Amino acid sequence: MKHLKIVLTLLLVLGLSTPVFFGTTAQAVEPDEVLEDPALEARARELSKDLRCLVCRNESIDESNAELARDLRILLRERLVAGDSDAEAMDFIVDRFGEYVLLRPSANGSNWLLWAAGPMMLLLAVIMAGGYLRGRSNAPRRNESGLSEAEQARLKELLDE
Numbered sequence: 001m002k003h004l005k006i007v008l009t010l011l012l013v014l015g016l017s018t019p020v021f022f023g024t025t026a027q028a029v030e031p032d033e034v035l036e037d038p039a040l041e042a043r044a045r046e047l048s049k050d051l052r053c054l055v056c057r058n059e060s061i062d063e064s065n066a067e068l069a070r071d072l073r074i075l076l077r078e079r080l081v082a083g084d085s086d087a088e089a090m091d092f093i094v095d096r097f098g099e100y101v102l103l104r105p106s107a108n109g110s111n112w113l114l115w116a117a118g119p120m121m122l123l124l125a126v127i128m129a130g131g132y133l134r135g136r137s138n139a140p141r142r143n144e145s146g147l148s149e150a151e152q153a154r155l156k157e158l159l160d161e
Contacts, residue, residue: 033073035081044077047086051076051093052103060103072101 035041045062051072053064061069061076072093079089090102099105107115147155 033070033077035077040077040080043086044073044080047076047080047090048073050090050103052101054097054101058103072097 035044048062049060051061053059053061053066053069053072055066055068056064059069061072076089076093079092084092093101099111105111
């Protein structure tokens with residue numbers, strides 16, 4: 001009976017932690033938002049993966065329950081129903097909310113500096129570390145002759161006490 005409780009507890013813990021470890025997320029798309037045309041809905045879901053919820057920061061609008069995310073989902077679907085292509089719908093939303101709304105912003109324009117900053121900082125750190133190590137290897141060596149006779153006698157005296 002005790003083993004059964006342990007097994008059931010483990011199964012419960014594993015069952016509850018599976019979404020955390022394997023990254024499955026709940027979709028916040030509500031039934032009244034879903035388009036009747038399955039092809040348009042599939043396009044909307046695919047585009048929604050690349051749009052950031054402006055309230056939740058690092059969640060897509062499909063994963064977020066925020067009102068603004070819901071408004072963005074509806075706006076995207078309205079643009080697709082109106083006949084916009086995927087690029088036109090995304091451009092409309094980016095023009096309206098800025099490039100921050102994209103989960104994967106482009107690496108052009110002023111964003112190239114942000115994309116390049118990480119590798120540039122790493123290169124700078126490697127150069128600085130190399131310079132520091134080179135300077136240490138070229139530094140004059142200190143004369144480490146050990147303890148003098150007086151210091152050795154004092155040490156022996158302290159240790160014998």
